[in-house]
Amino acid sequence: MKKRFYITTPIYYPSAKPHLGNAYCTVLCDIFARYKRLRGFDCFFLTGTDEHGMKIEKNAKAVGKDPQTFVDEIVSIFKKLWELLEISNDDYIRTTEKRHTDVVQKVFSKLLEKGDIYLGEYEGWYCKECEAFWTETQVGKEHLCPDCHRPVETAKEEAYFYKASKHVDEILKLYNDNPKFLTPESRKNEMINTFIKPGLGDLCVSRTSFSWGVPVRERAGHVVYVWLDALTNYISALGYGSDNDSLFKKYWEDEECEIIHVLGADITRFHAIYWPMFLKSLNLRMPDREFVHGLLMMKDEKMSKSKGNIINPFPLVERYGVDSIRYYLAREINFGSDGSFTPQQFVERINADLVNSYGNLLNRTLGMINKYFDGVVPLYQSDATPFDKPLEDFALSTIKMYESLFDDLKITDALACVNELVNRGNKYIDETMPWVLAKDESKKDQLASVMNHLVNVIYIASMLYKPVLTHASDEAFNQLNVSEDLRTYNKIYEFGCVGGQKINKGQPLFPRLDAEEEIKQIQIMMSENH
Numbered sequence: 001m002k003k004r005f006y007i008t009t010p011i012y013y014p015s016a017k018p019h020l021g022n023a024y025c026t027v028l029c030d031i032f033a034r035y036k037r038l039r040g041f042d043c044f045f046l047t048g049t050d051e052h053g054m055k056i057e058k059n060a061k062a063v064g065k066d067p068q069t070f071v072d073e074i075v076s077i078f079k080k081l082w083e084l085l086e087i088s089n090d091d092y093i094r095t096t097e098k099r100h101t102d103v104v105q106k107v108f109s110k111l112l113e114k115g116d117i118y119l120g121e122y123e124g125w126y127c128k129e130c131e132a133f134w135t136e137t138q139v140g141k142e143h144l145c146p147d148c149h150r151p152v153e154t155a156k157e158e159a160y161f162y163k164a165s166k167h168v169d170e171i172l173k174l175y176n177d178n179p180k181f182l183t184p185e186s187r188k189n190e191m192i193n194t195f196i197k198p199g200l201g202d203l204c205v206s207r208t209s210f211s212w213g214v215p216v217r218e219r220a221g222h223v224v225y226v227w228l229d230a231l232t233n234y235i236s237a238l239g240y241g242s243d244n245d246s247l248f249k250k251y252w253e254d255e256e257c258e259i260i261h262v263l264g265a266d267i268t269r270f271h272a273i274y275w276p277m278f279l280k281s282l283n284l285r286m287p288d289r290e291f292v293h294g295l296l297m298m299k300d301e302k303m304s305k306s307k308g309n310i311i312n313p314f315p316l317v318e319r320y321g322v323d324s325i326r327y328y329l330a331r332e333i334n335f336g337s338d339g340s341f342t343p344q345q346f347v348e349r350i351n352a353d354l355v356n357s358y359g360n361l362l363n364r365t366l367g368m369i370n371k372y373f374d375g376v377v378p379l380y381q382s383d384a385t386p387f388d389k390p391l392e393d394f395a396l397s398t399i400k401m402y403e404s405l406f407d408d409l410k411i412t413d414a415l416a417c418v419n420e421l422v423n424r425g426n427k428y429i430d431e432t433m434p435w436v437l438a439k440d441e442s443k444k445d446q447l448a449s450v451m452n453h454l455v456n457v458i459y460i461a462s463m464l465y466k467p468v469l470t471h472a473s474d475e476a477f478n479q480l481n482v483s484e485d486l487r488t489y490n491k492i493y494e495f496g497c498v499g500g501q502k503i504n505k506g507q508p509l510f511p512r513l514d515a516e517e518e519i520k521q522i523q524i525m526m527s528e529n530h
């Protein structure tokens, strides 16, 4: 296991306000970063905005603003959302910052010097919406953009090209030698079959048809094509090529750091084909992992700004709290597959996992400790009931399983393990029947052991939930009155370490949602966006 981590989200287009689909990736990366830090690792987490390009220039013009003012306003909304969702990013890179544009110009010059970029003329099928040129085979007979399915048009302009065809074998070797480089596995096949096998053309890396971009120093009138500009953020943010490159040394050059890019399926080819090529051209190290998550859909359609079918995350967080939204995104939508947002699933998921299982286990346990032990958690003892040891074993194997899943970015599955532990705790109450034990003075020890085991299961589950539930976990620790020294991750391996303290029973962690009413409320939020 490496000792340091660098995790990135894609940088978002501030062409319109952020939606829940954008929040999805950032929340999942945040959860991963928090998990690593919780376990004592150094993890640098980067997000940001991709602020150049024709679309932004157009959108700004449409509302009578200059592009910089336009993006400044939207970026402040992105930043507010990240604050609201308690995103713990270490830096926020904007491609309009000088620290970034300087690096892009340097990168461009380096590639040019190396002969990996040449000046030519581009004529091809161009999708204005996606700002991408496509080949004849990709647009098909209908001449539709393979990404957004809008009609494409032929376009011609003087442009610089990156010799992508030269590096194809290196990419195939990269996939071959590093099975975890691009996951899920299906994405690798998609890259090979859809893009590499049909013949990868050279990539256009400059434009003359718009001016909102990083100027190419070597030729007036050209700006760097958005993808070369955008991908460079992953190294410019660390100070690559600048005088202040200590972060770059620490989080990119040092092999002890694991570099992880997380991205949506629609931008895989840029990350999994061109980005490694650019890095090779720059003689830089490859990322260790590119993890492709699925898309958040609405009625089988990708939630997207251009389709106008978005969910505004702000009212959702305001009504349900940050923990519920973070939990829903991580648990309901299997990380790596597409998923859809429906009000019903949202309400059901929160009620089932957070209200009925987790919140209720805490509430019931604290209630019984107040009733049977005057609010003092009994100390640990082993084997008082036949159900104790199996519960302990289950808890300890849950921790192991959770860690190996989380380390492999299987975040949804890791959380499912915690749910199982909580459910196991509830089942343990049914098995041990504390209300029966309480009636028999000779069973007092057994009753005490049951309470202690329950408290320790809740303690472990709360620690494991901590990367996701930034409030409820601490609230559970507070209600259990877990001492500060036990609020560190490694203590959870010592089953039974919590005990002897007086509890502070408080409000339930999550209020029960009235399904009918809340589904209606979310539907209203959704319709307000149209």
Ligand code: MSP
Residues within 6 Å of the ligand: 009, 010, 011, 012, 013, 014, 020, 021, 022, 024, 025, 050, 230, 231, 232, 233, 263, 264, 265, 266, 267, 294, 295, 296, 297, 302, 303, 304
């Ligand atoms: N600016 C580029 C990325 C450059 S990274 C060097 C871009 N921006 S974007 O705003 O259009 O998308 C950013 C990310 O948000 C992508 O990973 C995309 O997959 C993700 N999502 C956009 N809509 C989404 C959903 N509906 N669901 C999940 N993720 C979504 O592409």
